[in-house]
Amino acid sequence: MQAMGELRLIKRFRAAAPRHPWVAVGPGQDCAILNWPGDRDLAFKIDQVVEGTHFVLQGPEAATPRQVGWKAMAKACSDIAAVGFWPVAATVAVNLRRGSSEKLALGVYAGLQACCVRYSFALAGGDISVSTKVGLSVVVSLLGEGPKGGAWLRKGAQCGDALLVTGRLGGSRRNGKHLRFKPRLEEARIIRQRLGAGVHACIDVTDGLSRDLHHVCDESGCGAVVFEDSIPYFIPRKNATCTSAALVEHAKCSKRTCVESALGDGEDFELLLAVEPNAAEDLIRGWRHRVPLTRIGSIQPAHQGCVVVAGDGTRRAMHNVGYEHRP
Amino acid sequence: MQAMGELRLIKRFRAAAPRHPWVAVGPGQDCAILNWPGDRDLAFKIDQVVEGTHFVLQGPEAATPRQVGWKAMAKACSDIAAVGFWPVAATVAVNLRRGSSEKLALGVYAGLQACCVRYSFALAGGDISVSTKVGLSVVVSLLGEGPKGGAWLRKGAQCGDALLVTGRLGGSRRNGKHLRFKPRLEEARIIRQRLGAGVHACIDVTDGLSRDLHHVCDESGCGAVVFEDSIPYFIPRKNATCTSAALVEHAKCSKRTCVESALGDGEDFELLLAVEPNAAEDLIRGWRHRVPLTRIGSIQPAHQGCVVVAGDGTRRAMHNVGYEHRP
Numbered sequence: 001m002q003a004m005g006e007l008r009l010i011k012r013f014r015a016a017a018p019r020h021p022w023v024a025v026g027p028g029q030d031c032a033i034l035n036w037p038g039d040r041d042l043a044f045k046i047d048q049v050v051e052g053t054h055f056v057l058q059g060p061e062a063a064t065p066r067q068v069g070w071k072a073m074a075k076a077c078s079d080i081a082a083v084g085f086w087p088v089a090a091t092v093a094v095n096l097r098r099g100s101s102e103k104l105a106l107g108v109y110a111g112l113q114a115c116c117v118r119y120s121f122a123l124a125g126g127d128i129s130v131s132t133k134v135g136l137s138v139v140v141s142l143l144g145e146g147p148k149g150g151a152w153l154r155k156g157a158q159c160g161d162a163l164l165v166t167g168r169l170g171g172s173r174r175n176g177k178h179l180r181f182k183p184r185l186e187e188a189r190i191i192r193q194r195l196g197a198g199v200h201a202c203i204d205v206t207d208g209l210s211r212d213l214h215h216v217c218d219e220s221g222c223g224a225v226v227f228e229d230s231i232p233y234f235i236p237r238k239n240a241t242c243t244s245a246a247l248v249e250h251a252k253c254s255k256r257t258c259v260e261s262a263l264g265d266g267e268d269f270e271l272l273l274a275v276e277p278n279a280a281e282d283l284i285r286g287w288r289h290r291v292p293l294t295r296i297g298s299i300q301p302a303h304q305g306c307v308v309v310a311g312d313g314t315r316r317a318m319h320n321v322g323y324e325h326r327p
Numbered sequence: 328m329q330a331m332g333e334l335r336l337i338k339r340f341r342a343a344a345p346r347h348p349w350v351a352v353g354p355g356q357d358c359a360i361l362n363w364p365g366d367r368d369l370a371f372k373i374d375q376v377v378e379g380t381h382f383v384l385q386g387p388e389a390a391t392p393r394q395v396g397w398k399a400m401a402k403a404c405s406d407i408a409a410v411g412f413w414p415v416a417a418t419v420a421v422n423l424r425r426g427s428s429e430k431l432a433l434g435v436y437a438g439l440q441a442c443c444v445r446y447s448f449a450l451a452g453g454d455i456s457v458s459t460k461v462g463l464s465v466v467v468s469l470l471g472e473g474p475k476g477g478a479w480l481r482k483g484a485q486c487g488d489a490l491l492v493t494g495r496l497g498g499s500r501r502n503g504k505h506l507r508f509k510p511r512l513e514e515a516r517i518i519r520q521r522l523g524a525g526v527h528a529c530i531d532v533t534d535g536l537s538r539d540l541h542h543v544c545d546e547s548g549c550g551a552v553v554f555e556d557s558i559p560y561f562i563p564r565k566n567a568t569c570t571s572a573a574l575v576e577h578a579k580c581s582k583r584t585c586v587e588s589a590l591g592d593g594e595d596f597e598l599l600l601a602v603e604p605n606a607a608e609d610l611i612r613g614w615r616h617r618v619p620l621t622r623i624g625s626i627q628p629a630h631q632g633c634v635v636v637a638g639d640g641t642r643r644a645m646h647n648v649g650y651e652h653r654p
Contacts, residue, residue, distance in 0.1 A: 020449035032451035038365015046418035122347035124359035141468030
């Protein structure tokens with residue numbers, strides 16, 4: 001199927017999805033949110049990494065089995081971070097190609113486990129299947145918890161809100177960051193502690209800044225302006241493990257390439273937040289953490305659309321381009 | 328990898344699985360059980376169906392796409408039924424081979440959706456991936472709810488308990504039942520309503536009566552006796568849609584074959600319960616439902632092992648044989 005076919009299918013599925021009174025937020029957000037009886041809401045997410053789509057096991061950009069496990073778990077964590085919740089328990093379905101080595105399975109498990117330990121949540125169950133027909137895939141289902149009615153959604157951004165982004169954007173797959181990124185759970189926790197209800201909307205940047213900002217604007221019924229010179233770009237450390245020849249290209253890339261990279265590459269797994277402007281100023285002023293938090297623009301009225309402003313003040317439309325695997 | 332390798336891996340993974348204080352029951356049961364703050368416990372399950380392992384799309388035993396979707400969802404429901412809970416919300420990860428038709432995707436979705444609608448729970452989210460490397464796989468993650476501390480586990484069976492089974496056993500894959508079975512959610516609900524704490528242990532029969540009864544006995548530290556003449560066998564309806572040539576064989580199979588089939592075939596998705604004996608008698612006497620509930624034996628002390636008693640009173644050991652895909 002083509003990407004457009006997928007997109008149409010997903011829309012059709014969402015519209016027809018059976019409901020339950022406890023499900024406060026269903027398909028189409030980073031997580032489903034359940035209003036579980038009691039005083040904590042529940043975030044529920046499923047995510048997968050599939051050989052050939054999200055990683056390869058051969059060639060110069062090959063992932064180690066441990067990285068495959070880490071990526072699978074961290075990707076789901078990133079969605080829990082995007083609603084401002086914290087993970088409690090994961091279950092995992094691994095499908096191995098028949099004839100895979102035990103070392104591969106142990107490596108994948110080590111990566112999954114390392115992420116659970118790092119963020120103090122349980123690996124509560126799983127299933128291993130071995131098949132001749134399929135390659136390696138790892139599906140993670142993750143439960144998170146957070147305050148009643150307190151989940152950050154894609155909708156809710158308001159005109160005048162500051163647009164903040166954690167970390168740095170662009171070049172994630174080219175530089176192998178997509179295999180070893182840290183989900184922004186701790187950053188989300190700090191932001192929630194400091195701002196309370198000051199966060200109006202949030203998304204994790206998986207499809208590129210452009211596409212994910214469009215998601216927020218579409219759901220919130222608003223536009224946005226982003227200042228090119230404010231976007232923090234991801235520059236790989238010289239000693240970072242990365243065998244891709246593209247790394248060399250990246251190091252000497254132009255600002256123009258960096259902008260396009262941030263807008264379109266995807267798999268950054270950073271948080272993009274729309275925050276009440278005064279609260280945003282306080283938050284950034286007091287920010288003392290290793291991972292940067294940067295204001296890159298503002299929310300504006302819907303009729304002004306999504307625009308990028310260059311260093312010389314030139315404005316251009318921000319096209320809704322980005323990574324296609326999750327249209 | 329060989330089945331023994333998988334078994335060793337799974338044991339190793341379980342022993343090392345990271346924990347969380349809310350997770351009351353972790354890996355190794357039909358579901359993880361979470362002691363979520365509030366008055367309802369949470370069952371959390373992941374399960375997968377993979378082309379070539381759990382179904383085929385070509386040949387005389389081919390599943391329709393709708394059956395693949397139904398099986399994936401109903402299989403997870405069966406595990407929720409086994410702990411005596413009810414499903415609330417599912418998320419689904421579907422992986423399609425590149426070039427699959429839209430009809431295939433819609434068919435799988437129709438099957439998933441039909442199961443949600445049938446048992447009144449939500450399809451709360453999902454992910455579709457398209458890959459050149461892999462065949463069709465459907466992973467379902469399911470949340471269920473039930474009374475605080477009330478989950479039925481594999482452990483807990485007591486000497487003298489009656490062994491009850493819902494429905495009929497054996498020949499499920501041969502007759503296509505594994506593609507259209509009904510998870511025993513309604514039966515579990517009735518049993519909970521009628522017995523309260525009278526159910527001491529439960530499991531869903533997926534690996535064959537023999538293997539699953541051994542699971543219960545191992546976890547409960549007991550043995551069991553099963554009367555051959557009491558086992559209800561699955562006899563396919565004459566007009567059941569089944570293209571397998573094996574159906575013909577089944578219809579004329581001997582009692583001996585039926586016994587072996589019930590003990591070893593697997594994928595029955597019936598419930599096997601260890602129930603306080605007086606309560607079991609009352610329950611069966613008052614049972615007025617279409618799906619039969621049959622007493623097939625009793626729990627006995629561990630040193631007496633698991634035995635099968637033939638019609639003529641001959642006793643033999645019940646070997647721990649069964650379907651190997653989930654050792």
